[in-house]
Amino acid sequence: MSAYAATATLHRLALRRDRIALPAWLYAVTAMVLSTAFSFRTLYATEQDRRSFAASIAGNGSLRALYGPVHDASTIGGLTAWRMGVFGAVLAGLMSTLLVVRHTRAEEEDGRLELVAAAAVGRRAPLTAALLAALTADLLLGALVTGGLLAAGQGVAGSVAFGLALAAAGVFFAAVAALAAQLAETGRAANGLAGAALGLAFVLRAIGDGGPHWVSWLSPIGWAEQVRAFGGDRWWVLLLPLAGAAALTAGAYALVARRDLGAGLLPQRPGPAAAAPSLATPAALARRLQRGPLIGWCAGFAAAGAVFGGLAQGAVDLVGQNRQVADLMARLGGRQGVLDSYLAAIVNLLGMVAAVYAVQSVLRLRTEEVSGRAEPVLAGAVSRLRWAAGHLLFPLLGTALLLAVAGAVAGLAEGATAGGLGQALVRLPLAALAQLPAVWLTAAAALAVYGLLPRWTAAGWAVLAVFLLIAWLGPIVRLPGWALDLSPFTHLPHLPGGDVTAAPLLWLTAVAAALATAGLVGLRRRDLG
Amino acid sequence: MTTAIEVTGLVKTFGRTRALDGLDLTVARGEVHGFLGPNGSGKSTTIRILLGLFRADSGTAVLLGGDPWRDAVDLHRRLAYVPGDVTLWRNLSGGEAIDLLGRLRGGLDPARRTELLERFELDPTKKGRAYSKGNRQKVALVAAFASDADLLVLDEPTSGLDPLMEEVFRSCVAEARDRGATVLLSSHILSEVEALCDRVSIIRAGRTVESGTLTELRHLTRTSVEAELVGTPPELPFAHDLVVTGTRLRCQVDAEHLDALLRALTAVGVRGLTSRPPTLEELFLRHYEPVAPEPTAATR
Ligand SMILES: Nc1ncnc2c1ncn2[C@@H]1O[C@H](COP(=O)(O)OP(=O)(O)OP(=O)(O)O)[C@@H](O)[C@H]1O
Ligand SMILES: [Mg+2]
Numbered sequence: 001m002s003a004y005a006a007t008a009t010l011h012r013l014a015l016r017r018d019r020i021a022l023p024a025w026l027y028a029v030t031a032m033v034l035s036t037a038f039s040f041r042t043l044y045a046t047e048q049d050r051r052s053f054a055a056s057i058a059g060n061g062s063l064r065a066l067y068g069p070v071h072d073a074s075t076i077g078g079l080t081a082w083r084m085g086v087f088g089a090v091l092a093g094l095m096s097t098l099l100v101v102r103h104t105r106a107e108e109e110d111g112r113l114e115l116v117a118a119a120a121v122g123r124r125a126p127l128t129a130a131l132l133a134a135l136t137a138d139l140l141l142g143a144l145v146t147g148g149l150l151a152a153g154q155g156v157a158g159s160v161a162f163g164l165a166l167a168a169a170g171v172f173f174a175a176v177a178a179l180a181a182q183l184a185e186t187g188r189a190a191n192g193l194a195g196a197a198l199g200l201a202f203v204l205r206a207i208g209d210g211g212p213h214w215v216s217w218l219s220p221i222g223w224a225e226q227v228r229a230f231g232g233d234r235w236w237v238l239l240l241p242l243a244g245a246a247a248l249t250a251g252a253y254a255l256v257a258r259r260d261l262g263a264g265l266l267p268q269r270p271g272p273a274a275a276a277p278s279l280a281t282p283a284a285l286a287r288r289l290q291r292g293p294l295i296g297w298c299a300g301f302a303a304a305g306a307v308f309g310g311l312a313q314g315a316v317d318l319v320g321q322n323r324q325v326a327d328l329m330a331r332l333g334g335r336q337g338v339l340d341s342y343l344a345a346i347v348n349l350l351g352m353v354a355a356v357y358a359v360q361s362v363l364r365l366r367t368e369e370v371s372g373r374a375e376p377v378l379a380g381a382v383s384r385l386r387w388a389a390g391h392l393l394f395p396l397l398g399t400a401l402l403l404a405v406a407g408a409v410a411g412l413a414e415g416a417t418a419g420g421l422g423q424a425l426v427r428l429p430l431a432a433l434a435q436l437p438a439v440w441l442t443a444a445a446a447l448a449v450y451g452l453l454p455r456w457t458a459a460g461w462a463v464l465a466v467f468l469l470i471a472w473l474g475p476i477v478r479l480p481g482w483a484l485d486l487s488p489f490t491h492l493p494h495l496p497g498g499d500v501t502a503a504p505l506l507w508l509t510a511v512a513a514a515l516a517t518a519g520l521v522g523l524r525r526r527d528l529g
Numbered sequence: 530m531t532t533a534i535e536v537t538g539l540v541k542t543f544g545r546t547r548a549l550d551g552l553d554l555t556v557a558r559g560e561v562h563g564f565l566g567p568n569g570s571g572k573s574t575t576i577r578i579l580l581g582l583f584r585a586d587s588g589t590a591v592l593l594g595g596d597p598w599r600d601a602v603d604l605h606r607r608l609a610y611v612p613g614d615v616t617l618w619r620n621l622s623g624g625e626a627i628d629l630l631g632r633l634r635g636g637l638d639p640a641r642r643t644e645l646l647e648r649f650e651l652d653p654t655k656k657g658r659a660y661s662k663g664n665r666q667k668v669a670l671v672a673a674f675a676s677d678a679d680l681l682v683l684d685e686p687t688s689g690l691d692p693l694m695e696e697v698f699r700s701c702v703a704e705a706r707d708r709g710a711t712v713l714l715s716s717h718i719l720s721e722v723e724a725l726c727d728r729v730s731i732i733r734a735g736r737t738v739e740s741g742t743l744t745e746l747r748h749l750t751r752t753s754v755e756a757e758l759v760g761t762p763p764e765l766p767f768a769h770d771l772v773v774t775g776t777r778l779r780c781q782v783d784a785e786h787l788d789a790l791l792r793a794l795t796a797v798g799v800r801g802l803t804s805r806p807p808t809l810e811e812l813f814l815r816h817y818e819p820v821a822p823e824p825t826a827a828t829r
Contacts, residue, residue, distance in 0.1 A: 185658075186619065262658070270654035271622025279625060280632040289618065372616045376669065379580050379610035379682075380633025383602050527583040 005122035010129035014103045015136065025095045026141055028465065032473060033088055033166075034148040037080040039477035041152060047074055054079070065308065065315050066345060068209040068216075071231025077154035078230035081162050083476065089224035090202060092141055092170030096134040097194040100177035103130035106187030108262055117261060127178055127256055131249065134174035142167030158230035164238055165227040172220045172241035173198060175248035182255035185264030192296055199300055203307045210311040220244065282382050286390030289368075290361060294398050297357050301350065301406035308346040309410030309428070313417045315342050340497025343414070343428065347495060350406050351435025352468050354399045358443035359464045361394040366450055366457045375529050384524050392516075395443035400436055407432030424496075431495035437508035438488035442467055444515035451519030454526065532591075533558045533680055533711040534579065539588035541574055541735075548574045550735035551588070556713055556728075561706050563722040563729035564715040567817045571735040572715045573613075576684050579713075580610060593680060606635045609673035613685030613715075615665040617657040623668045624653030630672040637675040645671045648697050663689035674701045681705055681712045687721060699724055719809045731816045738816055743809075750807040750815060751781040754790060759798030765790065776800075 015022070044050040054073030057063050067086055072078025104127055107113040113126060146163030150156065173194065180193035201219040208216020209225075216222030220241050227237045259265070278284055316339050365388060368374040377387060407429035414424045446460030453459070470479065471489035484490045488511075491504040534556035541549040549571045556562040566572050577583040579592055581601030590597050595604045617626050624646075631637030646653055649667045660668065666689045673681060687698050695718075702712055702725050716722050722729060723743060730740040739746060751769060756762075758776045765771060767789060768780035782790050794802070807815075 269656075271625060271656050273622070273624040273653040275621075275625035275628035275632075279629050282633070285618075285629060288621065292620070372612065372614060373618060375580075375582065375612060376610060376615075376630055376672075377633060378582060378601075379605055379608070380630060381602050381606040381635055382633050525584070527577075529577060529582045 003122040003124040004128055005120055005125060007122065007125040007128045007132070010103075010116070010121070010125055011132045011136075014099075014129055014133040017103075018099065018133070022099070022137055026137065026144060028469075029088065029091045029095065029141055029166075030144040030148060032091070032469065033080065033084045033145050034152070035477050036084050036473065037076055037149060037152045037154070040076050040079050040083075043478065044076070044079065050074060050076070050079060057082075063345070065206050065210050065311055065342065066349065068205065068225045071225075071228045072158075075154065075158070075230055076152065077149055077158045077162070080149065080154075081158070081229040081231070085162070085165070085225050085229070086202070086205065086221055087472070088145070088166045089169035089221045090198060092138060092166045093173030093176075093198050093201075093221070094195075095141070096138060096170040096174035097177040097180075097191065097198065099134050099137060100130045100174050101181055101187050101190045101194065103133060104178065105181035105184060105190040108181075109186050111262075114261060124253055124256060127181075127252060131174055131178055134177075135171060138167040138170035138174070141170060155230065157233050161227055161233040161235065162229035165224040165229055168238050168241040169220055169224045172223075172245045172248075175245035175252070178252040179248050179255070182252050182259065183265045188293075192293070196296070196300065199304070203304060207307060207311065211314050281390070282377060282387045283390035283393070285377065286393070290364060290391065290394045290398070293361070294394060294401070297398075297402055298405055301354075301402045302409045304350065304353075305406035305409030305411075306413045309413030309424075310417055312339060312342055312346075312410075312414045337497065341494075343410070343424075343496055344431070344494045344498065346410065347407065347428070347431045347435065348471075348489065348492065350403060350432055351439055351492070352471065352489060354402050354435065355439045355442040355464055355467070357402060358395040358399050358439050359446045359460050361398060362392065362443050362446045363450065363457060363460055364394075365391050365447075366454065369454070369528060372529070378528065384528065385520060388520060388523060392447070395447075396440070399439045399443070400433060403432035403435055403439075404429050427496045434493060434495050434500070434505065435489075437505045437512065438467075438492050441488040441508050441512040441515065444512040444519065447519035448515040448522070449519070451522030451526070453522075531558050532556065533560075533593055534562075534713065535589075535591040536575070536579075537589050539575065539578065539590060540586045541571075541578065541583060542586055548735055549578075549585070549588075552732060552735055553737045553740075554730050555740070556711060558711055559706065559709055560727040561702060561712040561714060561725050563726035564713055564732075565717075565722065565729055565813065565816075566732035570732050572732065573684055574735075575732075576610075576682055576713070576715065579682065580605075580608075607678060608680040608682055609634065609676045609678035610682045611666070611669045611673045611684065611686040613666075613688050615669045617660065617665055617668060619657030622654050622656050623651065623660060623664070626668050627653065627672045627675070630669070631676055634676060634678070637672065638677065642671065642675040645675055645701070648701075649694060661689075663691060663694065666690060667694070670698065670701070674705065679710055681710055681714075683712065684715045685717065686714070687716065687718060695721065719813060723809055731813070733816065746812060747807060748784065750812050751783050752787060752804055752806055753779075753781050753811070754802070754804045755779045756794055756799055756803075757801040758794065759800060761797070763793045763797055765793060 044053050051073050054070045057070055067082055070078065070082040072081070107116070107126070116126065142163035145166055146159045149159035149162065176197050177190065177194040180190040180197070184190040184193055201221045204219035205216040205222035205225065208214065208219065208222055216225065223237055223240045226234065228234050255265070279288065316335060374387065378384065408425065411424040411426070411428035414428070442464055445463045449460045449463070450457050467487040467489060470484060470487035474484045474487065474490070488508050491508060493500045493504070532555055534554060536552060536554040539549050539552040540547070552571060552575060554564070554575065564572055574583065578585050578590060579597050581597045581604070584598055592604055593607055597604060617623070621629070627642065628637070631642070649671060651664060651667045651671060655664075666686065670686060687695055690698060699721065702714070705712060714722070714726065726743070728740070728742050729746065731738050756778050758778060760776065762773050762776070762778045765780065767786040768782055771778070771780040
């Protein structure tokens with residue numbers, strides 16, 4: 001059919017352009033899942049170990065809200081599916097989203113798609129090729145995970161079900177991204193839309209796992225859990241993401257047929273003929289450019305704070321009903337202790353997500369540089385430091401705003417459900433702000449890479465990924481202490497509830513300052529453009 | 530201070546690429562200087578060094594009496610730059626971009642801004658991507674010409690302009706010169722260079738190969754001659770690109786050999802003769818050609 005002409009060529013082009021990124025993603029996600037499985041195998045060798053571990057999970061509200069319930073405690077595979085189900089689905093979704101947007105809207109935005117579309121290329125071909133590339137990636141991911149679990153000696157049905165559950169989640173979000181790429185006008189905005197959908201799916205399943213179960217059926221990530229790999233293998237659930245993906249893809253195709261190349265859904269509105277007097281400095285320009293994304297992130301953080309704060313009491317009640325874990329609860333410091341450990345886990349998660357924003361807003365410098373838009377600014381009477389400082393205010397203070405907002409909203413929600421706006425309203429924002437030194441350090445590492453090795457700017461994302469993986473998975477796979485220490489998030493106090501010592505916060509901030517200085521010195525010395 | 534730009538022995542390498550290989554460039558105050566060279570010869574690289582965006586590996590560059598790298602911010606108050614490939618911010622209107630760029634270098638003249646918008650027929654309310662290539666270029670041109678800069682650095686500023694707008698551009702450059710500004714104009718449009726430039730520098734592979742007024746350059750170049758002879762054409766060891774078909778002959782000769790050529794031809798007998806001075810294209814093509822041993826003897 002002519003609408004699909006040249007799809008195969010474009011598909012090969014996409015895979016060739018991703019010949020480094022895609023294997024890296026597949027390796028990282030597979031390695032995460034399998035290292036979890038293999039460490040569970042050594043840590044919980046007997047079924048009895050596994051069952052008591054599962055019982056302690058049931059007693060920990062924060063783990064339940066983050067990872068969902070355990071459907072099968074008798075096997076390694078079951079525990080792996082619990083621990084990596086949600087995050088595996090999120091990562092598969094993220095991989096597919098970035099891949100689809102990279103080969104559709106981002107290409108269109110840069111004008112390369114125009115060159116391609118002028119050749120004998122069908123109208124649906126670029127989108128189809130991107131979706132096929134995502135499908136290829138997701139199936140490979142599923143196959144690798146299945147193969148790895150089989151190699152770890154797990155049951156065939158469960159291994160296949162888990163691999164397929166992750167792949168199906170990936171396919172679903174590939175279709176979400178395909179639709180987002182038609183709606184948004186820039187690659188950045190398309191990624192933002194699809195990312196918001198991913199965040200919403202995560203939050204919906206967190207609500208479902210913490211309270212009304214039906215809510216997690218609204219979430220594609222919830223579907224990945226509901227497949228219940230190793231715990232019943234409900235194959236029919238796999239049909240949900242596939243049907244959803246088909247519907248979304250049909251919507252994207254309908255929009256492709258209707259819109260102009262390069263255009264989004266909303267028509268361009270004219271702007272002012274002259275600039276406001278305040279738009280006169282590089283900082284004002286940076287504010288203008290970074291304002292929109294910050295507002296979006298702020299809304300997301302407020303929503304996350306509301307959900308997790310609102311769930312806090314329920315999570316603790318859930319624990320309270322479990323007789324077996326009464327002693328565990330006592331060890332954690334009673335009801336307050338359980339509540340605090342839940343809230344501390346949430347605050348820690350918020351800190352990690354804030355680090356994603358921080359890296360993104362630092363790397364805006366690189367986007368401005370390579371697009372050529374920095375050049376006329378720097379050809380004005382503007383020093384490089386002043387230009388960079390305008391943007392760096394966002395990773396520095398924007399992150400504080402995000403954490404404060406999420407903490408305040410979570411405190412409000414928690415206080416409201418607990419009957420009385422208690423101390424959480426102060427404790428939670430402060431706990432959230434205590435994450436800042438680690439967030440700053442991550443941003444500063446990205447800045448150092450950008451300043452010193454501009455061609456390797458993407459390594460800023462790799463550093464972030466390593467920090468987050470160590471902090472997320474390190475403890476559970478029992479990484480050695482020195483490896484855990486590599487991530488700044490390891491050194492944060494557990495707040496609320498934990499003890500605070502100033503030293504780690506101070507030296508994290510000092511390291512961040514040193515890295516930022518190195519990056520800025522590099523930026524001042526090197527070629528720009 | 531009579532020179533606005535003084536560059537000597539500039540070298541810049543990118544990995545294994547030697548983009549600039551001992552480039553010299555002198556631009557006097559108040560002149561419009563054409564900066565020419567084939568694609569990839571290093572024009573934009575030179576300009577980026579002059580703007581303090583790139584740092585030269587060796588050689589010296591003096592811009593308006595200052596060091597383009599060290600004194601970048603102060604120098605930039607006195608210059609305006611127009612890149613060949615203008616990218617705008619998609620959420621800023623053209624008018625906002627003009628004001629911002631003007632203010633970043635210390636303000637622009639609102640009356641002149643209005644007048645230029647009118648002359649360039651530019652709608653300042655559109656945003657980033659809604660502009661066509663030529664209109665994006667006009668945004669940068671209005672921002673540059675509306676300022677009171679001593680030096681205009683223009684890197685292929687008209688590659689997207691239509692002929693009408695090209696006229697407007699030319700009159701803007703002339704006005705800038707009349708108020709005493711210096712202009713460095715990199716361009717591939719030869720008629721534009723011929724119309725505007727007092728002097729030109731031609732570079733090739735990162736080196737300056739020629740510099741001077743157009744008349745001087747013309748003088749250095751060969752005249753084309755076509756002749757219909759009575760008998761067999763003679764041996765012409767000094768002729769370039771000689772083509773002989775029967776009794777017809779076509780060749781190019783340097784100015785100092787013109788006399789010898791005519792003697793040799795009349796010795797055989799001439800039926801018809803046309804000669805013309807080098808066109809601008811030929812002048813540049815000769816300088817742009819890759820460095821290869823030129824045929825000095827007649828070929829058949
Ligand atoms: N940032 C860079 N990194 C690597 N190589 C570069 C870079 N900038 C320029 N070059 C190389 O330097 C050489 C000179 O490029 P430059 O852009 O200065 O040419 P130009 O004379 O402006 O050409 P054009 O007429 O096409 O604009 C080219 O070989 C180019 O590939
Ligand atoms: Mg150039």
